[in-house]
Amino acid sequence: MTVDTKFHHGDPATAEPIVQMQNIEKHFGNIIALAGVSFDVRPGECHCLLGDNGAGKSTFIKTMSGVHKPTKGQILFDGKPMDFATPRDAMEAGIATVFQDLAMIPLMSVTRNFFMGREPIKGKGLLKRFDVEQANAVTMEEMRKMGINLRGPDQAVGTLSGGERQTVAIARAVYFGAKVLILDEPTSALGVRQTSNVLATIDRVRKQGIGVVFISHNVRHALAVGDRFTVLNRGKTLGTASRGDISPEELQNLMAGGQEMAQLEGSLGGTV
Amino acid sequence: MSDSTPLSNDERLKTEPFFARQMKRPELGAIAGVVLVVIFFSITADGSMFSLSGIMNFMTPASQLGILAIGAALLMIGGEFDLSIGSMVAFAGLFFGVCVVNWGLPLVFAIPLTFAFAAAVGAMNGAIVIRSGLPSFIVTLAFLFILRGLSLVGLKAATGGSTQLRGVRDAVEGDWLAPIFSGDALQGVFGWLAQNGLVATFKSGLPKVPGIPVEILWFIVIALAATYVLLRTPAGNWIFASGGDRNAASNSGVPVDRVKISLFMLTACCAALVAIITVMDAGSTDARRGFQKEFEAIIAAVIGGCLLTGGYGSAIGAFFGSIIFGMVVIGLTYTDFDQDWFQVFLGGMLLIAVLFNNAIRKRVTGER
Ligand SMILES: Nc1ncnc2c1ncn2[C@@H]1O[C@H](COP(=O)(O)OP(=O)(O)OP(=O)(O)O)[C@@H](O)[C@H]1O
Ligand SMILES: [Mg+2]
Numbered sequence: 001m002t003v004d005t006k007f008h009h010g011d012p013a014t015a016e017p018i019v020q021m022q023n024i025e026k027h028f029g030n031i032i033a034l035a036g037v038s039f040d041v042r043p044g045e046c047h048c049l050l051g052d053n054g055a056g057k058s059t060f061i062k063t064m065s066g067v068h069k070p071t072k073g074q075i076l077f078d079g080k081p082m083d084f085a086t087p088r089d090a091m092e093a094g095i096a097t098v099f100q101d102l103a104m105i106p107l108m109s110v111t112r113n114f115f116m117g118r119e120p121i122k123g124k125g126l127l128k129r130f131d132v133e134q135a136n137a138v139t140m141e142e143m144r145k146m147g148i149n150l151r152g153p154d155q156a157v158g159t160l161s162g163g164e165r166q167t168v169a170i171a172r173a174v175y176f177g178a179k180v181l182i183l184d185e186p187t188s189a190l191g192v193r194q195t196s197n198v199l200a201t202i203d204r205v206r207k208q209g210i211g212v213v214f215i216s217h218n219v220r221h222a223l224a225v226g227d228r229f230t231v232l233n234r235g236k237t238l239g240t241a242s243r244g245d246i247s248p249e250e251l252q253n254l255m256a257g258g259q260e261m262a263q264l265e266g267s268l269g270g271t272v
Numbered sequence: 273m274s275d276s277t278p279l280s281n282d283e284r285l286k287t288e289p290f291f292a293r294q295m296k297r298p299e300l301g302a303i304a305g306v307v308l309v310v311i312f313f314s315i316t317a318d319g320s321m322f323s324l325s326g327i328m329n330f331m332t333p334a335s336q337l338g339i340l341a342i343g344a345a346l347l348m349i350g351g352e353f354d355l356s357i358g359s360m361v362a363f364a365g366l367f368f369g370v371c372v373v374n375w376g377l378p379l380v381f382a383i384p385l386t387f388a389f390a391a392a393v394g395a396m397n398g399a400i401v402i403r404s405g406l407p408s409f410i411v412t413l414a415f416l417f418i419l420r421g422l423s424l425v426g427l428k429a430a431t432g433g434s435t436q437l438r439g440v441r442d443a444v445e446g447d448w449l450a451p452i453f454s455g456d457a458l459q460g461v462f463g464w465l466a467q468n469g470l471v472a473t474f475k476s477g478l479p480k481v482p483g484i485p486v487e488i489l490w491f492i493v494i495a496l497a498a499t500y501v502l503l504r505t506p507a508g509n510w511i512f513a514s515g516g517d518r519n520a521a522s523n524s525g526v527p528v529d530r531v532k533i534s535l536f537m538l539t540a541c542c543a544a545l546v547a548i549i550t551v552m553d554a555g556s557t558d559a560r561r562g563f564q565k566e567f568e569a570i571i572a573a574v575i576g577g578c579l580l581t582g583g584y585g586s587a588i589g590a591f592f593g594s595i596i597f598g599m600v601v602i603g604l605t606y607t608d609f610d611q612d613w614f615q616v617f618l619g620g621m622l623l624i625a626v627l628f629n630n631a632i633r634k635r636v637t638g639e640r
Contacts, residue, residue, distance in 0.1 A: 067523055088525040103523040105516035107583045107633070108509075116513050117525030119506035129504045 015042045016079065018179050018211045019064060019095070024073035026059055033059040035235040036073070041180060041211035046202055048222040049215045050255045051232035057215050058100050060232065061182050064213070065097040066090035088117065094179030098186045100215075102169040106158030110150060113157050114139045114172050142171040147197040162189040167198075174201055181205055182213040187221060199225050219252045231255060298577030299589035301628045305575060305596045305621065313599065317606035324471055325481045326606070328488070334598025335491035336546050338591055340565055341572035342491075342498050343542030345590035347535045348573050349502070351515030351582030352401060352408040354394075354536060357569060359419035360543035361550075361562025364390045366426045368548050369437040369557040372444055374430055379449035386544050393419070394540025398533035416566065424559045441555030454552035456483030487549050491591070494542070498587035511535065515582030571618065572597050575625040579633055596621065 017040035026034040034056045041047045049057050062068045064075070066084030075082050077093055084090040087097075104113050115135050122131040136153035143150050146167045157165055166189045173181055183202070187195045202212050202225045216222045222229065229246065231238040231254040238254050313321055320326050340357055347354055367389050371382035397415055401408045427435050444450050451457070459482055465471045466479035473479050502508035513521035514528045522528045543562065551557045574580065575596060576589025600618065604611050 065523075086525075086527070087523050088527060091525045097523075099523055101520070103517075103520040105513055105520050105583065107516050107579075108512055112509050112512065113524075116509060116521065119509055121506065129500075130506050130509060132504065 015044065017042045017076075018078060020076040020079075021060075021064060022074045022076065024060065024063055024070045024075075026056075026063055026068055027071045032235055034063070034070075037232065037235070037237050039230055039237070039240075041213055043179075043209045043211050044206055045227040046206050046212040046214055046225045048226035048229045049213060049232065050217075050219075050222060050229060050251070052256060054234075055232040056235045057232055058184055061097065061184055061213060061215065062099075064090070064180075065095055065099075065182055091118070091176065094177070095182065096173040096175075096177030096180070097182040098166075098169045098173045098184055100184040102165060104157045104165055104169060107156060109154045110143075110157055110160070110168055111135045111139045111153040113168060114142070114175075118176060138175070139171075142175050143167065146171050146201065147194050163191055163194060166190060167194055170198055170201070174205060177205065177210060180211045180213065184215045185217065186214075187216065187218070195221070217255070219248055219255065223248055223251070298584060298586040298629075298632070299592060300577070301625055301632070302576040302589045302592035302596065305625070306592050306599075309596050309599050309603070313603045313606065316609070317603055321603055321606040328481055328485060330598040330602035331488050331491075331595070332485050332598075333601060334595045335485070335487040336550060337565065337568055337572060337597055338491045338594030339487070339494055339542050339546050340539075340569040341576070341590040341594045342494050342587050343539035344566075344569040345573035345576060345578050345585055345587055346498055346502070346511060347539050348570070348578040348580070348582060349515050349585045350511045350532055350535045351518065352398075352532055352535065353412060353570065354397065354539045355409065355412040355566045355570075356397065356415035356419055357539055357543045358562040358565035358567075359416050359423065360390060360393065360540050361547045361565060362423040362557075362559055363393070363419040363426075363547075364540075364544040365547035365551045365557035365561045366423050366430070366437065366559075368544075368551055369440055370426075370430050373437060373439045376443065379444060379447045379453070383449065383453070383548060386548060387541050390540040390544035390547075391537040394537040395533055397540070398536030401536070402529045402532060420559070423561075427557075427559055436556055436558040438556040440551055440557065444552055450552065452486065453548050454486060457486050457489055459483040487546075490545065490549070491594075495587055495591040502587055507531070512583055515584075517583070568597060571622050574629065575621055577625075577629055577632070579629055580626075584633060593625075 020040040022038050023036045024034055024038070025032070025036050037056070037060055039047070039049070039060070049060065051057050059068065063070045066087040066089050069085075075084070082093070084093070090097075105116070108116070111132070115130075115138075120131040120134050120138075121128055122134070123129050139153045140150060148164055148167045150164075157168065160168065166186060170183065170186050173183070181202075183198075187198050190198060199221060202214060206212055206225075206227075212225075214222065214225065223243075227243050228240055229243075229251060230240040231251075233254075241251070310322075321330070340361075344354065344357065364386055368382060368386040371377045371385055372379070375382075377385070393415075397408075397412055400406075401411050404411070424435060427437055431437050444454075456462075462471060462479045462481060462483050466473045466477065471479050471481065502511060510521070510526045510528075510531045513524070513526045514531045518528050546565075547557075547561065550561065572593035573585065573590045574593070576586060576591065576593035578585030578589065597618075600621075601614055604614055604617075
């Protein structure tokens, strides 16, 4: 497995973090989903969040995007303590998220989903209205940039394929992510071309100075774009490594929770 | 990165015939229903049903129901039910009656107060549903009884023992706001039409239909406004989103709770409007006002294409659903059929509408 990529990797270690999560704990009743996780993301970097199923990755990014309130711990945004009461607050601060379940509404059109909660407005006063034409045009254009030709902006999301749906969610987050872009397993349903498009998009927005949080189970995808890697295991961090400080094999073992991989290595030829 | 083919000729897209495209519109079923019902009554009913006065005759109850149905439709699209709107008509009617009769308030105060009062009750309904996370069906069922009971108790208290509060007509007589909420509008126009022989007249030369009952105008205006809000404003998008999937909507930044509570307030205000119009029309209010209207309104909304599961439907559909309702109720009196067929008709329509909506939903969501 090679980790050489065509992507640029900056030197983000110098910049001040946009978001700093300090000792975040999250309990659901008697379940401790997060037991004190610290994490930060700096402008212009792609910080990968890795870990086994159920490690707490989704829960963690949901506290970052205002869905969950942390049970304990502090969130600093641009150095100041921040308390996101709703996802809307986080969005207004410039944090956009692709949730693992995508947060799409099947009965609504692609355009309506794309701009849900952030509809473009035209007109004044009582004539203030949803600018449907502009919304349609932007949606088609953003989807085209991601390598997907929609049949029409009024197509219901329920009729899209799984990967197309995922691409709408990614395009939406990229379009609205002014400061931080969070991607929770964004490539799980994507084809080869769309996956490389997403990785290229991560690279592009990173160059614009946006901080990217990227969750993936695929080491190669993570290594292709990641600048730093944080591994979660059973609600705790196993540590953060910078690009170059860690070998793919080490990373893969950490992601598996440090446990032995199933004895298939031989027959799979190390392709996992 | 934009390795794309031009949009215009996607070889995987069949051109969709006009009819197939219309098939996907939520209000299609209701429009088809109107056509069917019109054909049915053109054959079976006395010809006077579709004269101008006949149309006013069925449009009046259709409008009174329709104002409720449009509110119910918006709430249903937003993913909730309100079974208390019928009782709310009685309760708001009582409040309005007390305002004008017992307290002697002019309409400029009585009407806004009644709306504010109804909105507060609606907000309470909504807040309980949101806070408790219980289905709105059960919470508002409780209010169906609570409000009906309070109306009875309140009426007795206000009148000293009677279940009817009279004297509204005298109290609002001559009030400058009264013509907006009662009687017939556009009387001048109809008079002019009569003079020029454009509408049917009595021997005296007065038009047989003196004007358009105000509720019909309210009904049309509310249907248009609701359609505009749903299709052309951010609030409309939020309503669809909240009803489609509240978690997804909330995670995408839609203020779901605020949307839902506002919708509960809106349906209550629709009930208050119907209460004000019908109480002023009748000159009195009683505890049976609005009885079972919640079911009729929900039926009209469903005939109009609203899904019971939320997230889909239209205000125009509810508009036509209510007209179907009015035509059937009044239309049967123009035929030789026993009027009690009405309920059979209604149940049948509801069943067909639900089956139809289910099929449409599968089409829209791609049979998943
Ligand atoms: N709302 C909730 N209520 C109760 N437990 C929860 C809730 N959300 C998450 N959990 C628990 O928290 C733990 C972490 O879940 P989370 O979804 O964050 O895992 P993940 O790392 O994203 O896993 P995956 O890779 O499978 O997506 C799981 O054990 C899960 O059961
Ligand atoms: Mg997850």
